[in-house]
Amino acid sequence: MISILLNILITVSQVIGGLISGSLSLISDALHNFSDVVSLIISYVARRLSKRKASNNRTFGYKRAEIMAAFVNAATLILVAIYLVKEAIERFVEPVPIKSGIVIWMAVLGIAANGFSVLLLKESSKGNMNMKSAYIHLLTDMLASVAVLIGGLVMKYFEVYWIDSVLTFAIAIYLIFVGWDLLKNATKILMLFTPDEIDIKELVREVHKIEGVKKLHHIHVWHLNEDELHLEAHLDCDENITLLEFDTLLHKIEAVLDDKFGINHINIQPEYKKEDIKDFIVQD
CATH class of the missing domain: 3.30.70.1350 (Cation efflux protein, cytoplasmic domain)
Incomplete structure (x- = not known):
């Protein structure tokens, strides 16, 4: 719940900051943060459901709720990434001046809040695909904020505005990479495939x-x-x-x-x- 509230704060702040500054990478980071909010809510609900007892019409209870949450979270990571790739290419073709000061401060806010959330969820993410999906959302968003900060500093001191699009593209590719692995593992469980480790x-x-x-x-x-x-x-x-x-x-x-x-x-x-x-x- 703490992570959810923090990410709502970051998302609103970065959307406002991105619109004022004109930074696509900041807006892309805000969009990823919004997906974090959604993924955290899904993970939280799934975590609660998974603890419910079995019944006559639900003989397994809700034990698969967390796997389904991991699947949804991984899918949203990939969809967000595809959208960011499209936007990054368009902005690279037509770069615009960006108010780098706002970008820098919003990135610092993102690093601080997401870093704290990552620490909160780190232990829970071990051995639990649902919590790992939420953890990866937050970890990648913290790394994205680091990239945005670097981009903001480059734009401020060197006025290289195309770096904004390049960083957005890099963030998107990384999201696809981590999202695909999680999506693949969740799909295998949902499809009842024999686990890879079983011969x-x-x-x-x-x-x-x-x-x-x-x-x-x-x-x-x-x-x-x-x-x-x-x-x-x-x-x-x-x-x-x-x-x-x-x-x-x-x-x-x-x-x-x-x-x-x-x-x-x-x-x-x-x-x-x-x-x-x-x-x-x-x-x-």
Whole structure:
């Protein structure tokens, strides 16, 4: 909430400063700050939703809210960046005089406020994609303000006004770079893709080493959120064992999957001489 309020203050100040000074890089920084406000609000709401308990009609609760927030935040980063590229090219072709003094002071304000917000969110961003997306918004905006400050100083002392467009373009390219990586990771989770760190063939080899296992097949591995890694599969047993014996076998499988692959939610369907497809991956 502190970061949200600070970024609202920065956005309003930089819009006014950009309009008065004529600085595109300052207005671009303000636009990025506005996207920060939106992203922080989305992250805050998602964080609150993710803590809600599961119910009959929401059996997973809102555990994916933070992943969806990260996806939206990453997408907005890229959209803002594309708009800035367009504006930067147009301004580079037709540069205009800029009141550099206002640019410098607004950039200092942005560095101070965003720097404080970055420190506030740094710890929360570790291991949480939603908070990381908000953190990246703020971090890139602080770096953008540094670039704007440098540009303001160059314009003030050397009257090189095209530097404003060049800095805006550089900020936009950086936003695309960090936004794309975050968008890609969030998409993989939302699409239930197998995590990059999981080798299905290696996983099968490890499970097949356990006595009593004949074949693991119909395998699905996916992230529900960043804390929960799920596996569901069918398991052919060597013998027609009892449920109690299967429970013992299941505990061994769970231990291997958790210790070696970090899979902490496992759902296995036991089978014995069932006639079905035995491929590791089956399109259901």
